[in-house]
Amino acid sequence: MADPSTYRPSPGTIPDAPGVYKFREPGGRVIYVGKAKSLRSRLNSYFADVAVLHPRTRQMVTTAGSVEWTVVATEVEALQLEYNWIKEFDPRFNVRYRDDKSYPVLAVTLPDEYPRLHVYRGPRRKGVRYFGPYAHAWAIRETLDLLLRVFPARTCSSGVFKRHGQIGRPCLLGYIGKCSAPCVGRVSADEHRDIVEDFCDFLAGKTDHMMKRLEKEMIAASADLEFERAARLRDDLAALRRAMEKQAVVLGDGTDADVVAFAHDELEASVQVFHVRGGRVRGQRGWVIEKISDKIGQDDTAGLVDQFLIQFYGDQAELADDKTSGDDSPVPREVLVPALPDDADAMADLLSELRGSRVALRVPQRGDKRALMETLERNAKEAFQLHKLRRAGDLTARSAALQELQDALGLDTAPLRIECIDISHIQGSDVVASLVVFEDGLARKSEYRRFAIKEAATEGDVASIAEVVRRRFHRYLQETREEPRAGIDPETGRPRKFAYPPNLLVVDGAGPQANAAADVLAEMGIQDVAVIGLAKRLEEVWLPADPEPTILSRTSEGLYLLQRVRDEAHRFAIAYHRQKRSKRMTTSALDGIPGLGQSRKAALLKHFGSLKRLRQATVDDISGVPGIGAHTAALVHSALAAQTDNATGDSHDRGA
CATH class of the missing domain: 1.10.150.20 (5' to 3' exonuclease, C-terminal subdomain)
Structure with a gap:
């Protein structure tokens, strides 16, 4: 644990100006990014008595080894630079408002030649348009089933679409009129895109024009004695009305706004958002995040609002089409929040820039909007309570697991970074390896790596593990040998692939595997990485050169963490092996x-x-x-x- 006074800037060197600052680990990785109206005032607050700091702030300043800053001209520039740096460096101590994967959305793949409508969970992709989130996947399918009779767009996967194109026959939806069957050429790509765009316009709230157009077509068809077509249009109108009834009217004035509410304690916060378009709630999102309070002297809620607005709308604007603006922009005309941040004017200017027209940022005081805010606050509190019940003891369990491993394995410090290697093959063919990374007891998937075994492919698992360890740590020495900051890419400022060593290296296997890994590290002169083997049969922990295994209790949180790390490495290795084997068998x-x-x-x-x-x-x-x-x-x-x-x-x- 570092002493913040060892890297505190000299008195008078910090400018009294707006800017953005970065805290770095001793190895050079950025762990926190923040902004301030006055860099001098904000940074000095971090070097006060450590005991009075917020718990997460205290952990951050004692983990860091240096601090640096950049002066900017305006607060809007500070907001933009803070967002860009958070996205670029992904600092571990910054709050990241990522979409809750449990919420399904309706996705429209507009970049495709024939856009597809489908239920989707996961990270947002640029160019794809999303509606929701919905509470349940069945709610999306029910809405989609109603609307497909009016907007018969493609809903099938790429494989199904291609297969029916090859056999020249549409699927069942094409036969019953719920798909225009572009796979067999019933409509052109442009005609199908028009159908999809009408669908998007309807879900985006442009319903009045659509309803009036269908009513006119129905009346015209009836006047021309085309009664079957008139009946079809009548049924289409009924389907659209039923779909509209599923979206409750909450504001009668056609309000275009996002309503944001929080519930929080000292360590965590729950945020809920209602997306209101045309007076109707079009979607709801929710997150629970860990707090870090660098807003010294500010109200906690105002600080959370400040962090949320720039990250959420920055991400949404980046994922939206570059030409999107005005009513189609992910930034609404109005953002209603429970408290205004100190830089509210600068934040409103930045949101207006992202939208392309003026955005109002305010706190509702009375009337329907205030009532909606109170409803959302109740939702946030209920979500927060549910999260606490579900995750009770999770942080404590992770801390206990790391402490147990430190004590059981005789480590100098808790293994905050654990890496695990696993080998996968079938009778020596297509030999591959995986390397997974856990930090603070949680998987860090962006740093997973996979290896195709070269020299040791025919020599067995022990030799394969030795090869992977040698290749992984050879890259580490290459990237860090020249200078302490050599692990940072000078062009991007991000850590290189193998820039940081683990505190604990786990290999899947018993004593021979652990010995092989330890021997390679010794040959390379690396002495600060602990090595163990985890045997599947009895879950025994093998230390290098020890004739007998270390047995951890079956109820041990430390053993449970090791099992999760090993199982994740096994899953990742098998996935890569199957991919290589499938490719080989297909082309052989x-x-x-x-x-x-x-x-x-x-x-x-x-x-x-x-x-x-x-x-x-x-x-x-x-x-x-x-x-x-x-x-x-x-x-x-x-x-x-x-x-x-x-x-x-x-x-x-x-x-x-």
């Missing part, structure tokens, strides 16, 4: 055919979709693939036919 049938390289193999498989369909193709079909000539097509056809004949002959022999 085409190996050895003259004139057929890797790119042509890939082109054939992409065109026909599978090896089975390629075997069924004629020479003319094969020669129709770009880059495949008639001579090569004939060779491919004859080679696959010979393989099929051989396989048939073998099966007859076995039957005989």
Whole structure:
């Protein structure tokens, strides 16, 4: 644990000006980014008595080894730079408002040639339009089922879409009128996109125009004695009305606003957001985050609002289409919050810049908007209580697990960074390895790595583990040998792939595997990384050179953490092994055919979709693939036919 006084800037060196500051670990990695109206006042507050600091702030300043700052001209520039640095460096002590993966949304894949409507969970992708979140996936499917009769857009996966295009017949939805069947050319790409855009306009709140247009078409069809078409339009109108009834009207004046509310204690906070468009609640989002209070002298809620607005709307604007602005912008005309941050004017200016028109940032005082805020605050409190019940003891359990490992393994410090290596293969073929990383007892998936075993592929698991350890730590020495900050990429400022060593290296196996890893580290002169092996059979912990294993209690939090790390490494290794094996088995049938390289193999498989369909193709079909000539097509056809004949002959022999 570092003493903040060892890296405190000299008196008078910190400017009394607005700016953005970064705290770094001794190894150079950025662990916290903040902004301030006065850098001098804010930074001096971190170097007060450590005992009076917020718990997370105290942990941050004692983990850091240096602080640096950048002066800017205005508070808006400080907001923008803070957001950019948080996104670039992903500091571990900054709050990150990532979408709760438990909330499903309705996604529209606008970048595709034929956009798809589907239920989606996960991180947002640029260009894709999202509606929701919804409370349940079935609510999306119910709404989608109602709207597909009016907007018959594609809902199938890429594989299903391609397969029906190849066989020339639409799926069931195409036959019953709930898909326009672009896969078989019933509509063109432009016509299908028009259908999807009408669907998006309806869900975005532009319902009056759509309803009036359908009513006019229905009346016109009835007047022209086209009664079947009029009945169809009547049913379409009824479906749209039922879909609209599912979205409650909360504000009668057509308000376009986001309402934000918080519930929090000293360490954590729950935030809930209602997205109100056209007076209707179009979606709701929620997060529970760990707090770090660098807003010295500010109200906690105001500080949370400040952090939330820049990160949430910055991310939303970045993911939206570059041309999106005005009513289609993810930033609404009005943002209602429980408390205004100190830099409220600068924040409103930045939100207006993201939207392309003026955005009002205010606290509702009375009327319907105040009542909606109170409803949302109750939701936030209930979500916070549920989170506490569900996660009670989680932080304590992780801390206890790390402390137990430190005591049981005789480590100098708790293993805050754990790495685990696992080997995967089938009888020595397609040998691969995984390396997973856990920090503070939680998986850090952005730092996972995978290895294709080279030299030791035929020598067994022990030699494979030695190879992976050697390759991983060779990269570490390369990236950190020259200077202490060599682990930081000078162009991006982000840590390089292997810039930070683990406190504890876990290998899947017993004594031989642990000894192999420890021997490699000793050869390379690395002495500050502890090594253990975790054997699956009895969950024994093996220390290098120890003849007997260390047995941890079956109820031990430390053992449970090691099992989770090992199981995650095993999962990651198996996934990579299956990927390599599948690729090899798919392309092996085409190996050895003259004139057929890797790119042509890939082109054939992409065109026909599978090896089975390629075997069924004629020479003319094969020669129709770009880059495949008639001579090569004939060779491919004859080679696959010979393989099929051989396989048939073998099966007859076995039957005989």
